Amino acid sequence: MTSTANLTTATDPTLERAWEVLESVPDPEIPVVSIRELGILRDVRRAADGVLEVVITPTYSGCPAMSQIAEDVEHALEVAKLAPYRVATVLAPAWTTDWMSADAREKLRAYGIAPPTGNCGGETPQPPATPREKVIRFVPKALPAPACPRCGSAHTERLAQFGSTACKALYRCLDCREPFDYFKPY
Ligand SMILES: [Zn+2]
Known part of the structure; x- marks a missing residue:
């Protein structure tokens, strides 16, 4: 039986191009980091029906930026003429600040946002949720000060508790007196 299902990213120019295009899509709230660096862009693949499928995972549940991110992804794919495609939002395993790259953390700091420290205040990482579970977690109260x-x-x-968005808390430095956003570990 012959099959073309063994195509991998490396041999599929459309997937390669899609990765390239999407790696430059910035986060709508923090434009210095890309959705790839934040770990929001999870996968670019061929779905079972052969259609280009982009998988994104929301950051904080209810983060209003999510529909913006989906729109930005669609726009980038349109401009690159990569239609047809679909954008799949996957909730499990739930996004965690651990998925943020080291580069992204540095860029956040340079941008004036304290990057998340540790994982959820010392908790061990959560095992992946089962696909039917919608995971809603809450940030613990006693976090080390950033x-x-x-x-x-x-x-x-x-x-x-909440800064410019629900994803961030508002802090103030007691030495230089400057207020700053802290990207809460999650
Ligand atoms: Zn300071």
């Missing part, structure tokens, strides 16, 4: 992204001081205080 260092100031501007002066590096660990002498910071939390002003608000």
Whole structure:
């Protein structure tokens, strides 16, 4: 029996092109990092029916940026003339700040946002959820204080549980007195 199902990314120019195009799609809220670096872009593949399928996983549940990200992905694919395609949103395993690349953390800091430290305040990583489970987790209350992204001081205080978005908390540095967003570990 002959089959073309063994095509891999390496031999499929459309998939290669799609990866290239999507790696440059920025996060709508933090444009210095790409959705790839944040770990939101999970996969680019051929679905069982042969259609180009892009898999994205939302960051925080209810993060309003998610529909924007799907639109940006679609736009990038349209511009690159990669239609037909579909964008699949996959909720499990749930996104975690552990998926953020080291580069992304550095870029966040340079942008003035303290990157997440540790994984959820020392919890061990969650095993992957079963596909039928919709995972909603809450950020633990007692997180170690993040260092100031501007002066590096660990002498910071939390002003608000939520910063400019639900994904971030608002902190202030007690040394340089600057307020800053902290990307909460999740
Ligand atoms: Zn500071």
